[in-house]
Amino acid sequence: xxxxxxxxxxxxxxxxxxxxxxxxxxxxxxxxxxxxxxxxxxxxxxxxxxxxxxxxxxxxxxxxxxxxxxxxxxxxxxxxxxxxxxxxxxxxxxxxxxxxxxxxxxxxxxxxxxxxxxxxxxxxxxxxxxxxxxxxxxxxxxxxxxxxxxxxxxxxxxxxxxxxxxxxxxxxxxxxxxxxxxxxxxxxxxxxxxxxxxxxxxxxxxxxxxxxxxxxxxxxxxxxxxxxxxxxxxxxxxxxxxxxxxxxxxxxxxxxxxxxxxxxxxxxxxxxxxxxxxxxxxxxxxxxxxxxxxxxxxxxxxxxxxxxxxxxx
Amino acid sequence: xxxxxxxxxxxxxxxxxxxxxxxxxxxxxxxxxxxxxxxxxxxxxxxxxxxxxxxxxxxxxxxxxxxxxxxxxxxxxxxxxxxxxxxxxxxxxxxxxxxxxxxxxxxxxxxxxxxxxxxxxxxxxxxxxxxxxxxxxxxxxxxxxxxxxxxxxxxxxxxxxxxxxxxxxxxxxxxxxxxxxxxxxxxxxxxxxxxxxxxxxxxxxxxxxxxxxxxxxxxxxxxxxxxxxxxxxxxxxxxxxxxxxxxxxxxxxxxxxxxxxxxxxxxxxxxxxxxxxxxxxxxxxxx
Numbered sequence: 001x002x003x004x005x006x007x008x009x010x011x012x013x014x015x016x017x018x019x020x021x022x023x024x025x026x027x028x029x030x031x032x033x034x035x036x037x038x039x040x041x042x043x044x045x046x047x048x049x050x051x052x053x054x055x056x057x058x059x060x061x062x063x064x065x066x067x068x069x070x071x072x073x074x075x076x077x078x079x080x081x082x083x084x085x086x087x088x089x090x091x092x093x094x095x096x097x098x099x100x101x102x103x104x105x106x107x108x109x110x111x112x113x114x115x116x117x118x119x120x121x122x123x124x125x126x127x128x129x130x131x132x133x134x135x136x137x138x139x140x141x142x143x144x145x146x147x148x149x150x151x152x153x154x155x156x157x158x159x160x161x162x163x164x165x166x167x168x169x170x171x172x173x174x175x176x177x178x179x180x181x182x183x184x185x186x187x188x189x190x191x192x193x194x195x196x197x198x199x200x201x202x203x204x205x206x207x208x209x210x211x212x213x214x215x216x217x218x219x220x221x222x223x224x225x226x227x228x229x230x231x232x233x234x235x236x237x238x239x240x241x242x243x244x245x246x247x248x249x250x251x252x253x254x255x256x257x258x259x260x261x262x263x264x265x266x267x268x269x270x271x272x273x274x275x276x277x278x279x280x281x282x283x284x285x286x287x288x289x290x291x292x293x294x295x296x297x298x299x300x301x302x303x304x305x306x307x308x309x310x311x312x313x
Numbered sequence: 314x315x316x317x318x319x320x321x322x323x324x325x326x327x328x329x330x331x332x333x334x335x336x337x338x339x340x341x342x343x344x345x346x347x348x349x350x351x352x353x354x355x356x357x358x359x360x361x362x363x364x365x366x367x368x369x370x371x372x373x374x375x376x377x378x379x380x381x382x383x384x385x386x387x388x389x390x391x392x393x394x395x396x397x398x399x400x401x402x403x404x405x406x407x408x409x410x411x412x413x414x415x416x417x418x419x420x421x422x423x424x425x426x427x428x429x430x431x432x433x434x435x436x437x438x439x440x441x442x443x444x445x446x447x448x449x450x451x452x453x454x455x456x457x458x459x460x461x462x463x464x465x466x467x468x469x470x471x472x473x474x475x476x477x478x479x480x481x482x483x484x485x486x487x488x489x490x491x492x493x494x495x496x497x498x499x500x501x502x503x504x505x506x507x508x509x510x511x512x513x514x515x516x517x518x519x520x521x522x523x524x525x526x527x528x529x530x531x532x533x534x535x536x537x538x539x540x541x542x543x544x545x546x547x548x549x550x551x552x553x554x555x556x557x558x559x560x561x562x563x564x565x566x567x568x569x570x571x572x573x574x575x576x577x578x579x580x581x582x583x584x585x586x587x588x589x590x591x592x593x594x595x596x597x598x599x600x
Contacts, residue, residue, distance in 0.1 A: 034406065093588060099406055100348050104538050105587055108580040111535055115580075119573040229531075233350075233413050240410055279421035286417030293411055294399055 006265055008146040012218060014258040015153035016211045020231075021238045021250035022160050023207035028236075029245040029306070030168055031200040032180030034103040037090055038235050040110035041205040043117060043227035045083040045212025047124055049075035050133045050222060063121035063128070072136045076213040083209020084202040086113070091201035095194060107229060118224040129223040133216050149218055156214070157251065160207060165247050167203075176200055180306075237289045243302020252300055260285055318447050320565045326453045328560020329460035330518045334533065335540035335552035336467060337511030343484030343547035344504040345397070347408035352512055353530030353537070354419035359385035359513025360520040360529065361423055361432075368435045377434075382513040389509025390502060416531070423527045432525040452521045463514065464553055467507075471549060476503050484547055536563065536576070539583035558582070 020038060027035040053075040056067035094105040117124045124130060141148040167173050178186040179193050186193050216222050234257060242253020264277045298304040338352050349355075363381030366372050372380075396415055400408050441450045471477040482490040483500055491497055516530055523529075540559050544551025563578040570578075 093584065097587060100409060101542070101587055103348070103409070104542060105584050108535055108539070108583045112577055112580045115574065115577050119571070233417070236410065236413060237417075276425040279425040282421040283418045283425075286414040286421070289414035289417070290396060290411055293403075293407060293414070297403075297407070 017254035019211035023204035026204035036107035037110035041208035045079035045209025046216035049079035049213035084206030087205020243299025249301035324561030324564030328557035332556025334515030355512035356516030356530035360516035385513030386510035536579035
């Protein structure tokens with residue numbers, strides 16, 4: 001594959017991860033909520049869109065009896081909405097908990113959702129791969145499909161970036177920031193902070209769901225092992241490295257991490273430690289995360305003033 | 314419903330592993346006040362070092378186990394000096410995120426050195442004996458005995474030794490214990506030595522009961538968290554009780570729910586536990 005094609009593939013992945021990081025930045029950067037369920041929102045979006053846009057499986061070994069063959073737009077929108085709903089549902093039970101407790105409950109909820117995806121074969125094909133997910137406008141686009149999808153994904157990233165930046169500076173966003181700094185102040189002003197936290201959780205989760213849909217329709221086939229908690233941790237690393245509280249930082253952080261991971265593809269296999277490169281890249285991600293936290297805790301593009309927020313015990 | 318003794322036995326074995334691991338995690342939390350996401354990877358590292366000494370070097374399993382435990386004990390202290398020490402004054406959330414980075418490093422180091430696929434300890438093949446209709450393996454009996462000995466040992470340490478009493482004091486009220494002259498840095502050193510050793514042991518037990526995988530510790534982390542939280546975060550006695558509760562509940566649940574969902578029991582226990590008794594089984598409101 002030519003270098004340009006590879007770069008396009010990496011670019012599409014970076015776009016999807018950027019959307020995930022934008023959602024996470026709404027939770028942690030703007031509101032100070034420790035969400036460790038992001039992989040689950042990603043999965044809900046991917047599976048919802050996939051199930052809605054494919055027919056039920058046929059044949060003797062078919063396990064999945066549910067499928068709708070709807071247009072892709074329907075799938076993407078429904079995936080976004082359902083992921084947002086799941087986000088709100090998880091948050092309803094847990095959003096009143098203190099920081100690290102919230103982290104534990106959301107992490108567990110995410111694993112519970114993955115367990116269900118893994119086992120409810122009638123709906124999700126279970127442990128097997130859900131295949132033949134249609135690609136939007138496949139065969140119609142006049143340019144190479146990767147170029148088309150790259151532009152599509154990054155257009156959506158651009159729109160989301162503008163939308164979330166504006167939201168962050170709107171009265172709504174300012175209440176979220178106040179919650180992040182100190183729960184008591186917005187409470188004293190008569191704001192229902194629980195409702196604001198639920199909205200923040202729902203919106204951020206919905207964007208993760210949209211990312212999931214875009215991912216599913218790009219890769220044709222999805223399986224439950226794509227949505228391990230390690231995705232959530234990678235997105236955390238992206239937001240922290242980019243700079244919590246900054247949406248530009250979220251996009252940059254996600255792109256840096258994706259390129260760090262995927263750059264392995266550009267290196268020939270016969271270099272020393274060629275087989276281990278994939279693992280070494282992830283070790284580098286871990287090291288970069290720790291170094292950024294030490295030398296530049298506000299991240300690449302983050303605001304140093306935000307640092308004090310959401311960290312009270 | 315009649316309880317199947319086999320399921321109860323399985324639950325006690327799994328519970329022993331969770332109880333031991335949860336004890337280490339809760340001790341570290343009690344003194345350092347942050348959730349160490351890399352703890353599961355400490356467990357895996359201990360298990361792999363023991364496997365390397367056992368299967369690759371060819372030494373007896375007993376020697377390998379001691380080597381694995383010692384490596385993680387010293388390893389935890391070294392990692393503290395290299396990483397966590399520099400973040401001592403930062404918020405617990407920062408430390409949690411730092412531990413995510415460390416988890417990436419350890420897990421992928423294991424993958425890079427020993428490969429992504431599974432391994433087994435070099436154990437003599439024996440037919441599993443059965444007693445009163447319960448089939449068990451020698452390793453399972455060893456796991457139970459060792460875990461009970463360890464739990465008693467740690468209990469004695471916390472109750473009878475100066476360092477143990479200092480640990481409990483610092484865990485209760487860090488500020489007050491510092492004012493009363495407890496050397497916090499020395500305490501931190503001991504906590505990592507003990508917590509790291511327990512993590513290594515927990516990982517080895519996990520590997521003895523099933524197989525070794527690079528993400529074995531991380532996968533085990535959720536039931537361990539569930540045990541810690543159910544028992545009241547930072548409370549050693551509670552962590553042990555929580556561990557056995559989760560282990561038995563998880564295995565016995567197989568009688569009524571599909572076995573694929575048994576891992577969900579720990580998750581649900583964690584969520585329900587947090588929502589109903591956020592201060593743990595024996596807890597009083599501390600946070």
